[in-house]
Amino acid sequence: MTASSVPSAPSVSRKPALSAQQPPPLHLPELARRLATEYLPEPPTPRRAAEPLDGLIQTILSQQNTAPITRRQFEGLKAAYPRWEAALADGPDGIEAVLRAAGGGLARVKAGYIHALLAELDETRPSLSLRETRDLSDEAARALLEGLPGVGMKTASCVLLFDLARPAMPVDTHIHRIARRLDLVPAAWNAVKVERWFAEVLPHDWATRYTFHVAAIRHGRQTCRARHPQCDRCVLRDLCPSAALLGPGEAGAGQTAMLRP
Template sequence: MPRPSLLEQHPAPPQLPEVVRRLRERYLPDPPLPERSAEPLDGLIETILSQQNLGVITRRQFAGLKAVYRTWESALLDGPDGIETALRAVGGGLIRIKADRIWNVLHMLQEERGLLSLQDTKVMDDAQVRALLEGLPGVGPKTASCVLLFDLARPAMPVDTHIERISRRLELVPAKWNAVNIERWYEQVLPRTWTERYTFHVSTIRHGQQVCRSQRPRCAGCLLQDLCPSAGIFLSGEQTAEADPSGQQAKKSRPRTVEAAITADRQS
């Protein structure tokens, strides 16, 4: 008997369209037009650099590599030690690991495809591109999805730590699911258009950075507070800490139902 799909295991909750709408209207009401990179290999290497990294450091490291290496062939010839030296000159974390990953990707592309380019992925279908990318060393589903979404303008749905955290706090997905399952679930429940998925991806990350932070989320001013089962827990904890310095917390209350919240919001 075939195993049920993630959507069959966990149907899309009724609040999902409202969550999508509010995030879009707050953070990205006018999304850009889709645009493909001139060389998707650049995007792949920049995405590898972005792993466990701040955006400003990622951009600095990528610019540092491009300043040292006019072509990726020269980076391949310089070896992982040379790539590490180039990255170390501009700073950042996990430099040796990322140097090894970048060199290994370049080496495999050269060995198996005979060229250091991914321009031909523009004419491949999504499944072919994903298979190619995930077959490279150090490239997992999230990295492949980022290249598909940002460099090839395909309707992929990368799930980063912000999206994973927010999805769990809103109880859109089961708490036990990992990022790979969450991404596969979103692939089934979100409209399969680049604009819809790009907008949800970017707006949810911005919400995670600005409001629904890992530590001390700003639930009091959150546009999703009435839809979030976790908000009552965090707010109750804040109020209890203020009223009771001893640290003993009262019983946490849950907010009103999602259906009632959606109805009230649309009527306001």
């Protein structure tokens, strides 16, 4: 890899620390410990994907999709296009047809994102690959990812966490909801601000952030649901100011789609 192929870290204007505006509660480590014990007592060994581009495309597919549909769509793409160059050549209509055959919504939108992503890599990189991100700093890898079409902060954070074993902290709807209910962050904060806050207050290591991310999502799916939260069996009940307001849980739906895993 030549020096010119490695993107330099952009000059970033320093934003005020959100943790100064909203200091983390003293019991945050206890929250993290309980979630880990309940949902992920043995975190996996960190690994880096051989081709992070695959992970990025899976993450795009997973948005507003269930995990089984995401898997079917990705497997359909890999079967139709053993190399991503073939998907680029087939165009957005061909990609859309493959996604529709696998089921799931937003096929046209996601096909457009994937084709635009591949076209950008074809124009700017030596090959249709993101393997070089494995050797970049966290900041440079994020800058490269977020510079691609359709890739925002959360999508980049998922690739960093799951495919590059970097200490990112993506915030999905489950984690956002839990953070508000636990009064960790102001209710008016959006997911971007909540992610920035967690990035400031959680220890900067992969295992801690991976465990918190996955455990909190499982907590949101199984217990702290959007509708009918199961407060009566919540491991955080005595630390949650919302428990008394939400009341005892009852069986119900209200699941939201997840990015990964």
